[in-house]
Amino acid sequence: MEAAASDTIVALSSGSLPAAIAVVRMSGPRAPEVAEAIAGALPAPRTASLRVLRDPSDASPIDEALVLHFPAPDTATGEEIVEFQCHGSNAVVRKLIDVMTSVKGCRLAQPGEFTRRALESGRVDLTAAEGLGDLLAAETEAQRRSALRIARGGLHDELASLLEKLVTLSARLEAAIDYVGDEEETGGQDDALRAEFAAIRDKVDELIAKPSVEPLREGIRVVVGGPTNAGKSSLINKLAGSARVIVSDIHGTTRDLVEIPVSIGGVPFTLVDTAGLRESDDTIEQIGIELAGQAQRDADILLWLGDPDQMPEHPRAILVRSKSDLDETSDGTGIAVSSKTGDGLPSLMAKLTELARGIVPTADEIGLSDWQADTLRVVRETLDVHSEDLAILADSVRSARVSVGRLLGAGDVEDVLDRLFGKFCLGK
Numbered sequence: 001m002e003a004a005a006s007d008t009i010v011a012l013s014s015g016s017l018p019a020a021i022a023v024v025r026m027s028g029p030r031a032p033e034v035a036e037a038i039a040g041a042l043p044a045p046r047t048a049s050l051r052v053l054r055d056p057s058d059a060s061p062i063d064e065a066l067v068l069h070f071p072a073p074d075t076a077t078g079e080e081i082v083e084f085q086c087h088g089s090n091a092v093v094r095k096l097i098d099v100m101t102s103v104k105g106c107r108l109a110q111p112g113e114f115t116r117r118a119l120e121s122g123r124v125d126l127t128a129a130e131g132l133g134d135l136l137a138a139e140t141e142a143q144r145r146s147a148l149r150i151a152r153g154g155l156h157d158e159l160a161s162l163l164e165k166l167v168t169l170s171a172r173l174e175a176a177i178d179y180v181g182d183e184e185e186t187g188g189q190d191d192a193l194r195a196e197f198a199a200i201r202d203k204v205d206e207l208i209a210k211p212s213v214e215p216l217r218e219g220i221r222v223v224v225g226g227p228t229n230a231g232k233s234s235l236i237n238k239l240a241g242s243a244r245v246i247v248s249d250i251h252g253t254t255r256d257l258v259e260i261p262v263s264i265g266g267v268p269f270t271l272v273d274t275a276g277l278r279e280s281d282d283t284i285e286q287i288g289i290e291l292a293g294q295a296q297r298d299a300d301i302l303l304w305l306g307d308p309d310q311m312p313e314h315p316r317a318i319l320v321r322s323k324s325d326l327d328e329t330s331d332g333t334g335i336a337v338s339s340k341t342g343d344g345l346p347s348l349m350a351k352l353t354e355l356a357r358g359i360v361p362t363a364d365e366i367g368l369s370d371w372q373a374d375t376l377r378v379v380r381e382t383l384d385v386h387s388e389d390l391a392i393l394a395d396s397v398r399s400a401r402v403s404v405g406r407l408l409g410a411g412d413v414e415d416v417l418d419r420l421f422g423k424f425c426l427g428k
C-alpha cells in the first residue's frame, strides 16, 4: 500500500525489547476509533487509565495496559494521538501492533514520521526538528544541553526574527519603489531603508559567526601522535577509562587509525590512536604512518607525545611528556603525564576541555549545523549588494527571504527532510 500522509501511523516509541514497559504510539485520524475497538471506551483526554486490550476480531485479551488519548490539534503531531503503555515483551508489542496495522488506513510509521507530521502541522519548525534529532542521539551533557536548547526553539527564534525583518523591509521597499513623490520628502525615508538593509546584513554576519554543532555531533577529534612506544595507546586507554586499544612494549604496535569516543567533562571527544612515527621497511606500517600524518593535520586537537622539536605545526597542539613516572630529565615544557600512575591526567583533561570551548558551542551558545551555516552564507552573498537603487535592494531581500524560509522548513526542503528523518529512530 502506498504510504499516505492521511494514514494513521503506529510505532513502538520506547526502546529495544524486552523492557519493563513499552510505549506504542498511534497518530492520525483513525487513532481514537482503532483504540476504542481495542481498549473499549477511551479515558478522559490526557488521563492515563488501565484497560484490557483485546483483539477486536475475536475479543481475546492482548495485555492489560495504560491508555492515554491526546485529542487533536493540541498534540505533539497536531493529530489525534493514542498511547498504550503496555508490558514490554516482544510478543505483546508485536500482537498489539499487528492488530492496529490490520485496520485499513492504519500502518507502521516510517523513521521520524511522527516528527515529520509535527513539522507539517507547524508544531515544530525545521531547526527544532533537527535539534530533536540531536537530542535523541545525545550521549553527553554538552550534546544534550545544546540539542535541547535548539529543540526548544532557540535557533528558530533568532531566524524567525531575521525573517520578520526581511519581510518588513521587503514591504517597505516595494512601497517606496511604487511611491512617486517629492525627492526631498522621500530621500530621508530611502536612506532609512538602506540603513535597515545594512543592519540585516550585519545580523546575518552575526549568525554565521556562531559555532558549529558538527564537532559536537561527531566528538572533537583528538589525534594522538608521536614516535613508536611513546605511550600513545596507553594514554588513550587511560582517558577512556578501560583497555580499548592494544598496548605493548613492541615498537610499531598500532598501525591503523583507531577511534575511541569518550566524554570528558560532559564534552564528547573522539580519541584517535595512530601508528608511531619511525623509519620502517614494512609497507603496512608505512601506510599507517602516512594515515597518521593525515589524521594529525585534520585533527581538531593534536596531542603530541614526542620531541617538542618534532611536533607538527597545528593550531591546537598539546605537548605531552609521557611516562612522567620514568622521566628523570624533565625540562618542564608541556604537560607531564603518566598513564601508569595517573599523574598529570587531570591537567591534561582540563587543557582538553579548555580547548573544546573554542570548538563546540558553550552551555549558553547556540550552534549551527553545516547546512544551516552554508545556507546562511548563501543569504549573506545574496545581501552582498552595495547599491543605492531600491529596486536592486528589493530583489536581494526577496531572495534572502526564500533562503531563510528554507532554514525554518518553508518551501522546497524535501531533500533536507529526507536526510534528517533518515537518521531518526522508529517511533519518533
Ligand SMILES: Nc1nc2c(c(=O)[nH]1)N(C=O)[C@@H](CNc1ccc(C(=O)N[C@@H](CCC(=O)O)C(=O)O)cc1)CN2
Pocket: 023, 070, 073, 074, 075, 076, 083
Ligand atoms: N509518553 C510520551 N512521552 C513523551 C512524548 C510523547 O509523545 N509521549 N514526547 C514526544 O515527543 C516528548 C514530549 N513532547 C510532547 C510535545 C507536545 C505535546 C503536546 O501534547 N502538546 C500540546 C499540548 C501541551 C499541553 O498543554 O500540555 C501543544 O503543544 O499544544 C506532548 C508531548 C517526550 N515525552
Ligand SMILES: Nc1nc2c(ncn2[C@@H]2O[C@H](COP(=O)(O)OP(=O)(O)OP(=O)(O)O)[C@@H](O)[C@H]2O)c(=O)[nH]1
Pocket: 227, 228, 229, 230, 231, 232, 233, 234, 235, 246, 247, 248, 249, 250, 251, 252, 253, 254, 255, 274, 275, 276, 277, 322, 323, 324, 325, 326, 337, 338, 339, 340, 341
Ligand atoms: N612506566 C610507564 N610505562 C608506560 C607508560 N605509558 C606507556 N608505557 C609503556 O610503554 C610501552 C609502549 O606503550 P604504548 O602505549 O603501546 O605506546 P604507543 O605509543 O602506542 O606505541 P606504538 O603503537 O608502537 O606507536 C608499553 O610497554 C607501556 O606499558 C607510562 O606512563 N609509564
Ligand SMILES: [K+]
Pocket: 228, 229, 247, 248, 249, 250, 251, 252, 253, 254
Ligand atoms: K607499542
